[in-house]
Amino acid sequence: MTDHVRNGGDVVVETLTSLGVTHIFGIPGQHALGLFDAIRRSDLHFVSSRVENNSAFGADGYARATGHPAVMFVSTGPGALTALGALQEAYTTGVPIVVVSSQVPRRGIGGRKNGLLHQIDDQQKSAQNVTKGTTVVLDAAHIPSAIADAWSLAQTVPAGPVWVEIAQDVLLEPSPVPPVTSTITHVPSRPARPELAQEAARLLAGAQRPVILAGGGVRRSATGPKELLRVAEALGAPVVATAGGKGAISFAHPLSAGSWIEDRHTTDLLEDADVLLAVGTTIGEVTSNYFTFAPRGVLIQVDAEPRALGSNYPVLGIHADAGLALEVIADLLPPAAAGAVERGTQVAADLRSRVEARLAGQDLAPELALMATLRDAVPADLHTFWDMTIAGYWAWSIWDPQDGEFHSAQGAGGLGFAFPAALAAAIGTGRPTLAVSGDGGAMYGIAELATARQHDADVTWLIIDDGGYGILREYMTGAFGEATATELARPDFVALAEAFGIPAHRVSSETLGSTLAAELREPGPSVVVLEARPRMFAIT
Known part of the structure; x- marks a missing residue:
């Protein structure tokens, strides 16, 4: 065997290793061979699935369970396209994944002009609908920063998949880039604007029937569940969880009203709130009980995705990480009024009883x-x-x-x-x-x-x-x-x-x-x- 000369594939693997990556998901492919050969010289653990769509689902599950961004390797054309359906789930749900895809050699990028195997017109454009960002790498010197930037963007709220596409010849050519031992990353926080948090706290403090709707953004926020409890207990507000928010508050907590969002009694509770605080949810099709939900009070919506704010209902919109917004609101709320927690507990218990009775019939x-x-x-x-x-x-x-x-x-x-x-x-x-x-x-x-x-x-x-x-x-x-x-x-x-x-x-x-x-x-x-x-x- 000839002595190996470091190439672009090695630069990719070294960069991932410096980021603390331990597992890679994917399937080998012709244009990605430089990536997979480099794994052999590393301590990375490769998990080989049998269909690229399932590699993406696997990366999704890994990230959800471990709390760390997942990484997957896919090959050009059919392999890359097959992964996109599963990446839509990660994109919609907010799961951080870094996808490293190969491409045809540099001279063939941009159309089917060369008749190369797996060549498609615009692979990057295909990925744009289901990723937060895409980058095409045409020089090995760009690899460390491209992957480090993708790592940061994938974790920036709202989290999601990021696509890094590297030409085959870049992966295989000798690289002058020194061995990568460090990376520069930055994951910015997304706090609530103070005047919005103050207005939300004012409205909630004056509410007679406050209710909280907790979505997946609360679960995914590092401090979301803890700060949710602070707000709920300060208000004595019952908390309804969406399907994605299930677990944001323990079902055993007396203020938990469960997660029966596809139920008329739950919809009635949300509608009857004079101030409804919806955190980390778009209040979309399922959560709104198929858009039968018609709020009668003030609706405050907190979400890290600005496009979600007010997309289905008029709201006081707060563009922020769920935990950071809830923390500020909790700090601004006065202590719980006498009997507030008891009243909220009774409301939550009554809702559970009504749902159980409806199911029994x-x-x-x-x-x-x-x-x-x-x-x-x-x-x-x-x-x-x-x-x-x-x-x-x-x-x-x-x-x-x-x-x-x-x-x-x-x-x-x-x-x-x-x-x-x-x-x-x-x-x-x-x-x-x-x-x-x-x-x-x-x-x-x-x-x-x-x-x-x-x-x-x-x-x-x-x-x-x-x-x-x-x-x-x-x-x-x-x-x-x-x-x-x-x-x-x-x-x-x-x-x-x-x-x-x-x-x-x-x-x-x-x-x-x-x-x-x-x-x-x-x-x-x-x-x-x-x-x-x-x-x-x-x-x-």
């Missing part, structure tokens, strides 16, 4: 039992990942994350998120995780059984097999009287998992809990299959 005993069985079987501190499936939609509202974390794909709503995200999270944290999918969504990630086995990921995958796209079946039947194209041929999931060398079990409703609990205690990957047809609760 819908003949949903099997679905309620299923979700209760899952909650009982899953350890309190587990990270759980939910696909766009009926059980996942139930989990948006009913799942109590307890001491763990709840993750779903409600940001962009694409299928196939749960399993690749959960297995990457298991690799990154070194702890068990649970993925929940339907049979339709499971087929998106079935190839990642090979990844789970290859990396011995401590992930348990629950597949609820209802014979098709269950939620679309319900939507179409409700709208048109019958469903079309929702019924699916599917494999024997147990036999298929076993073919990958992964333990698998077919369970009934009666054996689900004990089997799932046992598999979550066993190290390594496993699959549990339940054949059932859960139904959705009535939305309004």
Whole structure:
């Protein structure tokens, strides 16, 4: 073997190492070979998935579970384009990912003029809809700063994916750049403007019926949950969590009004507030109960994404990181008035009772039992990942994350998120995780059984097999009287998992809990299959 001459690929890997990166997700490709060869000379751990879309879902799950930005390598053209669907979820939800993509050689960038393999007209433009920023690198000297800037931008609120594209010849050519041992990064904070925080505090202090709506921005903010509690307790305000905000306040806290956002009683509570503080949420389609929400009081909206402010309702808009804004508001609020916390506690308890009574009138005993069985079987501190499936939609509202974390794909709503995200999270944290999918969504990630086995990921995958796209079946039947194209041929999931060398079990409703609990205690990957047809609760 000839002596290696440092090249652009080495500069990339050295830069990532200096940033503290430990794991890389992706799939090798022809134009990216310089990247992957450089990994061989590093201490980076490469996690090879089987489909680029699942690499991006994996990077997403890793970042959510570890709290650190994720990094993925993709190759040119088909590989890069295949990753974009999953990057939309990270972009919409605010998950920091640095994507390093290869490109054709410099002379071929800018169109299909050279007939090069994987060449497309404008790869950078393709990535722009699902990333916070894109950069094309045409010289190795640009690599360290391009990646360091992407690292900073990915974490700047609102967080999200950032795309760095490097030409193949830049990755392969000898580089005069000295070995990278340091990087310069800067993640700016986003505090609230003082006059806006003062106005918000004035309105809240004068409210008779304050309510807080806590979104995913509260969870993602380093100080968000702590400062949320300070504001809620100062006001005696009940707190409703969105699906993305689930866990921002413990369900066990007396001011928690749960997260039944797809319920008329919750919508009524939000509407009846004379001052509603919505933090870290766009108050979008699901959170607004499909835009049936019509606030009658003053609406204060805090969000790190300025485009979200007032996008659906007139608001006092505060462009800020959730935790920083809540901290200032909490400092400005007077001590809680006598009886305020008790009143808020009673409001939260009454809402929970009304929601439970409404569910009790819908003949949903099997679905309620299923979700209760899952909650009982899953350890309190587990990270759980939910696909766009009926059980996942139930989990948006009913799942109590307890001491763990709840993750779903409600940001962009694409299928196939749960399993690749959960297995990457298991690799990154070194702890068990649970993925929940339907049979339709499971087929998106079935190839990642090979990844789970290859990396011995401590992930348990629950597949609820209802014979098709269950939620679309319900939507179409409700709208048109019958469903079309929702019924699916599917494999024997147990036999298929076993073919990958992964333990698998077919369970009934009666054996689900004990089997799932046992598999979550066993190290390594496993699959549990339940054949059932859960139904959705009535939305309004």
